[in-house]
């Protein structure tokens with residue numbers, strides 16, 4: 070039976086599917102599979118089910134003579150050398166779509182939480198400070214009727230915008246070249262990034278991390294934003310220049326940041342963002358619902374099963390691997 074290595078514990082449904090026709094080895098630790106173990110496992114594996122925390126680079130691909138499929142348990146795949154995999158005829162899969170709504174729900178929740186300063190408010194209660202309340206304490210910002218800027222109008226960006234229509238928000242967006250019909254339906258306006266940064270009350274990032282989007286929001290971008298602006302990042306930490314963000318939050322160039330993702334992850338405990346009251350940080354929970362994580366596991370397993378049979382993966386990042394064979 071083909072040998073499949075799974076780099077972290079995932080919900081059982083996907084694993085059960087794999088076990089019907091594969092020998093499945095699952096790393097059971099709370100920390101990621103250590104690099105040396107990953108290299109050893111890759112040397113024997115026909116397929117690997119990977120997490121964003123696994124670096125699938127050329128050294129690993131070179132160490133894996135039998136590898137046919139790398140199946141990422143995520144829609145993003147910035148942890149994988151896709152070109153290197155393609156050169157070696159290795160198919161790369163991901164899990165788009167099934168996590169769109171969960172991630173958009175989470176981005177919206179983070180936007181609301183930042184607007185109403187829920188992180189600070191919770192600390193205030195837990196630290197016994199509530200007794201000093203007065204009517205100007207912990208004032209937040211209105212979301213209903215405000216302007217939302219969506220950077221990256223793809224699946225999740227559009228789902229975020231759809232939620233914003235229920236809050237009567239003006240919606241601006243960049244990116245998403247084929248999104249005209251959805252934009253028209255939602256009343257969203259396509260604008261240049263600079264206009265979006267200058268006019269939005271809330272800016273929500275939904276682009277993939279690529280060489281083009283790395284550091285997309287840097288020193289200049291924060292200077293364009295409103296002093297009251299709130300940044301929501303559920304995309305990837307690397308899309309924002311961390312040092313520029315720290316300065317922007319410390320100097321009041323923007324009001325608040327809500328981060329589901331950081332660069333690096335996990336965030337080191339000495340990172341200055343952790344010292345700021347106006348920064349809400351949670352540990353990459355975008356897709357973290359029971360149903361969604363289960364569905365992601367099934368798709369990741371189905372990608373592996375198809376690839377092991379030499380069939381195009383249901384969700385393939387480099388379908389040219391299969392086209393070249395025909």
Ligand SMILES: NC(=O)c1ccc[n+]([C@@H]2O[C@H](COP(=O)([O-])OP(=O)(O)OC[C@H]3O[C@@H](n4cnc5c(N)ncnc54)[C@H](O)[C@@H]3O)[C@@H](O)[C@H]2O)c1
Nearest residue numbers: 145172221222223224225243244245276277303304355356
């Ligand atoms: N926090 C989480 O747990 C979580 C969960 C799922 C996805 N994500 C992140 O969200 C990203 C988006 O996921 P998706 O399913 O919506 O992907 P998608 O491919 O449907 O959408 C991405 C959009 O970004 C646009 N884009 C690319 N470069 C751009 C640029 N420079 N400027 C403006 N727009 C640009 C694309 O045209 C596309 O419309 C993923 O790549 C991943 O990094 C995070």
